[in-house]
Amino acid sequence: MSLHNSKMKSEYWSYIWLVIGFIFLIFSNGFWNIIPIAAWLAPIFLLRFLRTQNKTKGLVIFAPVYVIAWIIMLYGMFLGIIGYIFAVTYGIIFFIPFLADRFITPKIEGYLSTLVFPSAWVTMELIASFTLFGSLFSLAYTQFGNLPLMQLVSITGIWGISFLIIWFASVVNWAWEQEFSLPKIYKGASLYLGILIFILLFGGAYLTFLPVDSDTVRVASVTRSFDIFPLAKECNKNISCIQGVLNQSLDDFLEHSKQAADAGAKIIVWQEAGIFVFNDDEAGYIRQAREFAMREKVYLVMGIMAISEDESINENKVVLIDPSGHTSEYLKTHLVPGDNHILGDGKVLIQDSPYGKLASVICYDADFPNYVRQAGKANADLMLIPSDDWEAITPLHARMASFRSIENGFSMIRPTFEGLSIAVDYHGNILSQMNDFTTEDVVMIADVPKQGIKTIYSQIGDLFAWLCVLGFLIMVGLSLTRSKGEKI
Incomplete structure (x- = not known):
């Protein structure tokens, strides 16, 4: 084969790899995250x-293709210009x-390369986690359900899983450049496989x-029924x-909370902004x-959106009420881009109870580990996370939040309006879940x-x-x- 033909064949295969990578990328994360191995x-x-x-040529071609893949990956997840x-x-990050x-x-x-x-x-990923975007779309989240692998985050955080996935790509390409010659790649491949297996x-x-x-x-999550x-x-x-209308909503939450209490729930958690109130x-x-919490002898976690009559001042808060009637408040600290609520003080609400x-x-x-x-x-x-999502x-x-449980060793209940309500233990085992889009139930019970x-x-x-950064x-x-041309 002539040098020219060989070069053309190499170029042909190069674009084949780009197309394959593009397709796998779309299904690896975001809206189309349905194939974990694609990551x-x-x-x-x-x-x-x-x-x-x-x-130069490769990067000029790759950059727009990569950004387009991200646009397709996230298509429909966010409204309007925010999604783009x-x-x-x-894509740039x-x-x-x-x-x-x-x-x-x-x-x-x-091999150091x-x-x-x-x-x-x-x-x-770490830099992104300190921005408005948090840890959204970390590669680690694509591996939800692989419980043995997920336990790694109890040591390294989500960064360990992301490192492992990307290192795999780097090792495979290193071996590819050695033409997968076993004598040349044996030690390096064995090192990676040994670490992965361990x-x-x-x-x-x-x-x-x-x-x-x-x-x-026994805990319960309660979401809005209308x-x-x-x-x-x-x-x-x-x-x-x-x-x-708002009074009717409060009555509705208290009625369903009574059902949860009658079912034996000692901690009842409402969704984010479950009730709006002036x-x-x-x-x-x-x-x-x-009065309800004291009468039923339960811990009640209210998700409240307190608003002024002209809606210029909003407080997205949790009010935790214990069976004695004592209340503690927490204001949301990290706002979804576009929200204009009053910011909290940056301190997670912590309270002792007979239930941990x-x-x-x-x-x-x-989303901020x-x-x-x-x-x-x-x-x-036990972490209580009132939430409000959307179908996309x-x-x-909800699955992202479960990684916080494994990282920190607490169980979690996450009542979610227009989303997946979920309860998990500190290993990430799902104890109960309820999808708002597939059921009309609004009360979920779990023993945690x-x-x-x-x-x-x-x-x-x-x-x-930070060691990776260093x-x-x-x-x-x-x-x-x-x-130029000198190697380390």
């Missing part, structure tokens, strides 16, 4: 395309690790030999009429809820452990991720000191 396969072929192309902003932003691989990896000798891509990826065996042993072993408490907004709209801004009426609503130490945040707060770690450090046993992020958003466990992650936090910066620095 492992997509970066292999995308990396293969870039490494078989001229740097999210998609383009994520996670284009950077590919850029780093293309420019830094060739300057590093041997396989660490560039995963360390760069984790660096970008992690899976560790997770399996963790689940088998340290099973959830604790007395349980949509208050069309009814309020019919009031045509008549405040008295709107108050009547500021002047809030004290009266809480008084009715206090309780903690609470609200919905989007749980470092924030929720406050509860882990405080040795919380169901069940993804009273006692949590201490985890390494709750103590060391994002140390693994390693990446060292490799960047070393590559910049090398002249």
Whole structure:
């Protein structure tokens, strides 16, 4: 075969790898996250395309294709222009690790070069977690359901799983460049496979030999049984009429909470913003809820949206009422882009109880692992997360929250309007779930452990991720000191 024909064949296969990677990427995350293994396969072929192309040409072709894949991945998950902003932003953020691989990896000798891509990826995931986007769309979440692998987050946080997935792509490409010659790749491939097998065996042993072993408490989640907004709209801004609709909503929640209490629930958690209330009426609503909690001898967690009559000031809050009538409040700290609620003080709600130490945040707060770690450090046993989702992020958003349980060693209940209500233990086992879009039920019951466990992650936090950042910066620095063609 002539050199020209050989080059054309190589070019042909290069674009085949790009197409394959593009397809796997779409199904690896976001709205189309239906094939967990796609998250492992997509970066292999995308990396293969870039490494078989001229740097400039390859990156110019790859960048728009990659961003388009993100747009398709997130299509329909967010309304209007926000969806495109999210998609383009994520496309740019996670284009950077590919850029780093293309420019830094060739300057590093041997197997060490396989660490560039995963360390760069984790660096970008960590940076993203400190922005408005939180940990949304971390690769780790694509592996929900793989319980042995998920136990890794009790040590490294979600970053360990993301690193493992991306490192796999880097190792496969390293072996590919050795033409999969066993004598050349044996040690490197064995190292990666050994680590992967060890992690899976560790997770399996963790689940088998340290099973959830604790007395349980019955908890219930309650979500709204009717949509208050069309009814309020019919009031045509008549405040008295709107108050009547809101009063009806409160009565509805108390009625279903009574059903939960009659079923033996000792902790009853309402959805995020379960009831809307004008500021002047809030004290009266809480008084009715206090009377209920004291009468039924339950812990009642109210999800409240307190609003001014002109809706200029909103407080998205949790009010936790114990059986003695004592109340504690928490305001949502992390707002979904576009929300204009008053921000909380950045402190997770923590309260002791006979059923273990309780903690609470609200919905989007749980997308920020470092924030929720406050509860882990405080040795919380049960996390209560009133939530409000929408169909396009169901069940993804609820599944994301379950990783916080494994990270911090607490069980969790997450009542969700227009989404998946879920209860999990501290190993990530699903104890109960209820999808708002497939049932008309509004009460979910679960028996959850009273006692949590201490985890390494709750103590060391994002140390693994920061080590990846350090390693990446060292490799960047070393590559910049090398002249063209010189390897480290």
